[in-house]
Amino acid sequence: MTIASLAGSARFDAAPAFPVTSAPVVELSGATKRYGAVEALRGIDLVIQPGEITAILGPNGAGKTTALSLILGLRQPTSGTVRLLGLPPEHPEARARVGAMLQESGVPPMLTVAELVELFSSYYPAPRAAADVIAAAGLGGLERRRAGQLSGGQRQRLYFALALCGDPELVVLDEPTTGLDVESRRKFWGVIGDLAAGGTTILFATHLLEEADALATRIVVIDHGRIVRDGTPAEVKALAGGKTIRVRADLDPAVVGSWPGVSRVERVGARWEIVTTDGEGVLRRLFAGTAHVEEITVEERALETAFLDLVKENN
Amino acid sequence: MTAIATTAPMMGATTGPRIRLFLLQALAELRGHLRAPDFAAATIALPIVLYFIFGAPRATEPLPGGGTVGQFTLVGFAIYGVLSVVLFGLGETVASERGRGYVRLVRVTPLPVAAYFGAKLVFAALASALIVALLGVAGALTGAGMPLDRWIAVAGLLAIGGLALAPIGFLVGFLSRPSGAGAVALLLLFPLALAAGTFMRIDQLPAVLRQVAQFTPTYHLAELARWEAGFSPTAQPLVDVAWVLAGAAVAAVIVVATYRRLVGRQFA
Numbered sequence: 001m002t003i004a005s006l007a008g009s010a011r012f013d014a015a016p017a018f019p020v021t022s023a024p025v026v027e028l029s030g031a032t033k034r035y036g037a038v039e040a041l042r043g044i045d046l047v048i049q050p051g052e053i054t055a056i057l058g059p060n061g062a063g064k065t066t067a068l069s070l071i072l073g074l075r076q077p078t079s080g081t082v083r084l085l086g087l088p089p090e091h092p093e094a095r096a097r098v099g100a101m102l103q104e105s106g107v108p109p110m111l112t113v114a115e116l117v118e119l120f121s122s123y124y125p126a127p128r129a130a131a132d133v134i135a136a137a138g139l140g141g142l143e144r145r146r147a148g149q150l151s152g153g154q155r156q157r158l159y160f161a162l163a164l165c166g167d168p169e170l171v172v173l174d175e176p177t178t179g180l181d182v183e184s185r186r187k188f189w190g191v192i193g194d195l196a197a198g199g200t201t202i203l204f205a206t207h208l209l210e211e212a213d214a215l216a217t218r219i220v221v222i223d224h225g226r227i228v229r230d231g232t233p234a235e236v237k238a239l240a241g242g243k244t245i246r247v248r249a250d251l252d253p254a255v256v257g258s259w260p261g262v263s264r265v266e267r268v269g270a271r272w273e274i275v276t277t278d279g280e281g282v283l284r285r286l287f288a289g290t291a292h293v294e295e296i297t298v299e300e301r302a303l304e305t306a307f308l309d310l311v312k313e314n315n
Numbered sequence: 316m317t318a319i320a321t322t323a324p325m326m327g328a329t330t331g332p333r334i335r336l337f338l339l340q341a342l343a344e345l346r347g348h349l350r351a352p353d354f355a356a357a358t359i360a361l362p363i364v365l366y367f368i369f370g371a372p373r374a375t376e377p378l379p380g381g382g383t384v385g386q387f388t389l390v391g392f393a394i395y396g397v398l399s400v401v402l403f404g405l406g407e408t409v410a411s412e413r414g415r416g417y418v419r420l421v422r423v424t425p426l427p428v429a430a431y432f433g434a435k436l437v438f439a440a441l442a443s444a445l446i447v448a449l450l451g452v453a454g455a456l457t458g459a460g461m462p463l464d465r466w467i468a469v470a471g472l473l474a475i476g477g478l479a480l481a482p483i484g485f486l487v488g489f490l491s492r493p494s495g496a497g498a499v500a501l502l503l504l505f506p507l508a509l510a511a512g513t514f515m516r517i518d519q520l521p522a523v524l525r526q527v528a529q530f531t532p533t534y535h536l537a538e539l540a541r542w543e544a545g546f547s548p549t550a551q552p553l554v555d556v557a558w559v560l561a562g563a564a565v566a567a568v569i570v571v572a573t574y575r576r577l578v579g580r581q582f583a
Contacts, residue, residue, distance in 0.1 A: 069583055072423045073423070074419060074422060074423065074579075074583040075579050075583045092425045092427075093425075095423060095425040096425040098423070100420070100423040102416060102419055102420055102423070103416070104415060104416040105415070105416040105417055105419065105420035106412075106415025106416060106417055107417060107420070108343065108347040108412075108417070110347045110348075110351055111343060111346060111347055115343065115346065118339065119339055119340065119343050120424065122335060122336045122340075123336065123424040123425055123426040124424070124425060125425070146350075159420075162420070166425070
């Protein structure tokens with residue numbers, strides 16, 4: 001522990017209630033997890049530093065939830081080690097400094113929002129003020145509503161509020177917007193964004209590239225229990241995502257295939273399908289040099305398809 | 316981020332916050348249950364309704380071994396009430412909270428798991444006392460002739476002694492499927508209540524059942540309650556206490572071992 005590490009964080013200056021460590025927030029090394037014959041994680045090495053907003057991105061069944069369960073000490077790794085704030089994850093002190101929002105955590109439906117926030121706050125040594133938690137989660141006006149009467153979006157924000165009760169240094173969110181409509185999802189992103197702006201370290205799992213892109217400063221792509229990419233959203237999007245342009249045109253696939261950023265040109269029915277990381281550049285060239293350009297559509301590549309490429313590339 | 320500066324560190328250090336935490340947890344249990352109409356009806360009201368059907372019409376009739384039919388059935392349905400609290404209020408609730416992922420959410424907080432389950436015991440004791448108190452009122456209204464001080468002693472005995480049955484509830488909660496926990500609870504409720512003499516006197520049971528009944532905790536708890544109520548010629552209080560305590564201790568060890576075995580699977 002150094003003076004510099006203390007000075008680096010206003011939080012510790014204000015409340016030296018916990019030992020200050022310079023350990024990473026999360027540290028997985030060689031972590032594997034096997035359920036019977038299924039290898040859910042096949043050796044994950046991951047270090048997350050304070051202040052990072054990290055998305056664990058992957059298709060369903062990739063091992064995202066298992067990775068978070070190890071980090072939160074809900075499950076033990078089959079091999080390898082897991083450290084949370086430099087401690088074993090199940091250590092009460094690690095638990096006191098972390099907040100989590102899990103998939104499907106049906107709280108007692110008869111308790112109100114305010115009662116649940118009060119209850120969860122009582123679990124922590126230095127809780128955040130209840131009014132503050134409710135405001136941060138966008139639950140103002142719903143304090144007296146019973147959990148069982150909340151809408152899907154409101155319930156997710158209640159779970160988010162419960163994750164904030166302990167004023168955590170790290171917030172872990174597992175698929176936080178699954179099942180939400182577009183509007184609730186955007187509202188939820190706003191709430192997470194505000195938390196990130198306040199300096200809290202955030203780790204969340206998602207299968208939506210759009211969500212990872214909207215919130216994260218770092219995206220860790222996992223598939224079949226392995227990390228296949230780790231980088232900034234721009235890097236990962238360039239590698240994994242890009243755009244698919246569909247067009248009816250007289251073009252030479254060999255020529256188009258040689259344009260910068262184009263990874264594939266393929267005839268599908270009456271149209272060409274061009275996969276590229278530089279959609280604008282390809283469109284400009286298409287209009288400039290090709291006869292009969294008709295019926296153009298441009299779309300962000302679906303993550304599932306992008307994964308197929310990534311995984312193919314890795315094997 | 317500013318709130319932290321105003322809150323003193325109290326991590327596990329002082330008893331005050333711990334007691335508050337425990338009380339809040341028990342209060343949450345009580346609120347959750349008493350606000351649920353199905354729980355209030357099936358667990359709190361049913362034993363009283365059953366007493367009115369089976370005990371009240373002949374409440375004042377004396378029994379050969381002492382006491383009245385009213386007194387005998389009051390104790391029987393009190394045990395029935397305590398059993399329902401344990402099997403439904405603990406067992407079915409734990410199974411459902413496990414199934415909904417709530418226990419998992421609690422596990423990632425610093426709340427000790429023992430406090431989470433311990434608060435459920437406080438709830439069970441209070442709900443049991445409430446049922447016995449309501450039965451006492453029903454007995455008084457129907458002339459069962461139960462002296463007040465005796466009945467208060469019975470309420471105390473069953474509120475505390477009912478905790479000896481709690482391990483059965485926790486095992487139902489840990490081991491049964493969330494959607495099947497209610498059925499499992501019901502399957503256990505009937506024989507355990509039969510052994511307590513809830514539906515008919517033990518000495519009227521077939522010989523085999525009478526023998527088997529003596530190995531159940533509810534038989535001994537009922538004997539104790541009737542002894543305390545002042546009309547059990549067969550009770551051997553020390554033997555009964557030993558049975559209840561030993562049974563509870565063994566069951567508690569099984570509960571803890573079961574939780575430890577399942578924690579990484581059923582609660583993760």
